[in-house]
Amino acid sequence: MSAGSQTGGDLALALRDVEKDYGAVRVLEGASANFEPLRPHVIMGPSGAGKTTLLRLLAGLERPDAGEVMRGADVRLGMTFQEDRLCENLTATANIRLPHGYLPDELLERFLAEERAAMEACGLPVDARPVRELSGGQRRRVAILRCVLADANTLLFDEPLKGMDEKTVDAVMAFVGPLVAERTVLWATHDERELAFFENPVLWRVEDGHVSTC
Amino acid sequence: MARAGERGTEKDGRLRTWAARLACVAFWLVVWEFGARAIDARIILVGPLEVLARLAELATTGEFWASVGVSLGRIGVGFLAAVVAGTALAALASRATVVRELLAPVMGAMKAVPVASFVILVLLWVSSSYLSMVIALVMALPVVYANVLEGISQTDPKLLEMCDVFGVRGWDRVRLVYASEVLPYFRVAVTLALGLSWKAGIAAEVIGLPDFTIGEHLYDAKVYLDTPDLFAWTVAIVAVSVALEALVKRVMGRLMERWEARP
Numbered sequence: 001m002s003a004g005s006q007t008g009g010d011l012a013l014a015l016r017d018v019e020k021d022y023g024a025v026r027v028l029e030g031a032s033a034n035f036e037p038l039r040p041h042v043i044m045g046p047s048g049a050g051k052t053t054l055l056r057l058l059a060g061l062e063r064p065d066a067g068e069v070m071r072g073a074d075v076r077l078g079m080t081f082q083e084d085r086l087c088e089n090l091t092a093t094a095n096i097r098l099p100h101g102y103l104p105d106e107l108l109e110r111f112l113a114e115e116r117a118a119m120e121a122c123g124l125p126v127d128a129r130p131v132r133e134l135s136g137g138q139r140r141r142v143a144i145l146r147c148v149l150a151d152a153n154t155l156l157f158d159e160p161l162k163g164m165d166e167k168t169v170d171a172v173m174a175f176v177g178p179l180v181a182e183r184t185v186l187w188a189t190h191d192e193r194e195l196a197f198f199e200n201p202v203l204w205r206v207e208d209g210h211v212s213t214c
Numbered sequence: 215m216a217r218a219g220e221r222g223t224e225k226d227g228r229l230r231t232w233a234a235r236l237a238c239v240a241f242w243l244v245v246w247e248f249g250a251r252a253i254d255a256r257i258i259l260v261g262p263l264e265v266l267a268r269l270a271e272l273a274t275t276g277e278f279w280a281s282v283g284v285s286l287g288r289i290g291v292g293f294l295a296a297v298v299a300g301t302a303l304a305a306l307a308s309r310a311t312v313v314r315e316l317l318a319p320v321m322g323a324m325k326a327v328p329v330a331s332f333v334i335l336v337l338l339w340v341s342s343s344y345l346s347m348v349i350a351l352v353m354a355l356p357v358v359y360a361n362v363l364e365g366i367s368q369t370d371p372k373l374l375e376m377c378d379v380f381g382v383r384g385w386d387r388v389r390l391v392y393a394s395e396v397l398p399y400f401r402v403a404v405t406l407a408l409g410l411s412w413k414a415g416i417a418a419e420v421i422g423l424p425d426f427t428i429g430e431h432l433y434d435a436k437v438y439l440d441t442p443d444l445f446a447w448t449v450a451i452v453a454v455s456v457a458l459e460a461l462v463k464r465v466m467g468r469l470m471e472r473w474e475a476r477p
Contacts, residue, residue: 101386
């Protein structure tokens, strides 16, 4: 069970003249962007500029008021939301494995070993506690691992490292970096230092309702 | 060290609470005993010692255990059917508004109609042997249905969005997300419905009088003005109810722990 990299197929991800309002607030106004597949894209912009809206549109969780959101037929999504969105009564391993659904015994054992190695690499305790008993930082790491260990070729991250201390960030990124290298990554942040985690990323800016490359 | 001290204090506190509870129960038992002696009329009131003696006597007979077994078995079947049907209907109702709206008046009526009316009505339809089964079902169904439906509707929509993004659908979504979110509601539903079913089932037996049941013995006690028997059977009903509730709570607690601890 390898974390789903894919080099072929229709992995297009784009917006064309997208408009999106929330009540009287216009968040995106004629936004267009074409996210090249299998590359890291870092999306920056001030708080409230529309980074989350952009990711939610691409994930299919919001519909544009006007314009078009295009997602290739072979896109398999994984996402780290701004909130952890974990099943509180399940263990960290059960949460991380959730996107895989039912796994037969042999695959389950193999994936469990993969999960445990990943958790140890990210400084997470491997035990039988439900995630409601974990700290905020630990829960965040579980949410990130659920995303990067999913069988997905396109990963959306919405400020995934927010609130994490530097040492934990380094440990997490040392593990996550190689895992996301061959996938399309959209990484929303307002911290410029996070650019350094990616090799040759495309830098996007969301501001005043528009999305543009820098 | 401080932890051990805290644990010790906690244990002392719990012991004191239990001691206080037992003292209160003992107080009322003494009042009951003295009351019975003061009235001195077995037909009106018998003391706890006599009740206990009668219960011990009954417990040595095969008929007592057969009656408890028959009542328990029939009411248990009705209760389990209600748990299965209530959960399935709640799942359906959460998917289709039309089902929810169609079921709303039925569940409302089941909750509002008095047990006695149901018993008489059901007696017209089924043999008295099945009466307690049907009544247990009728009592438990709306409780299970309402709680499970509430649990499903309280499932965090953000979790469902997460499932949409990761493509977790169908049975996997039920097994991994809904089950985990609904389980606490289900646990409350089962505990609540169990007590209701048991008491209503016995009441139905008293009216329907199926052979070899607790209800039949209660009725006999009333007809023959056998107050010690009436009290002894009542104590047996309460004891079974408390034991069942404790057993179900324990089993469900264990199951939940195991469910939560799955790797």
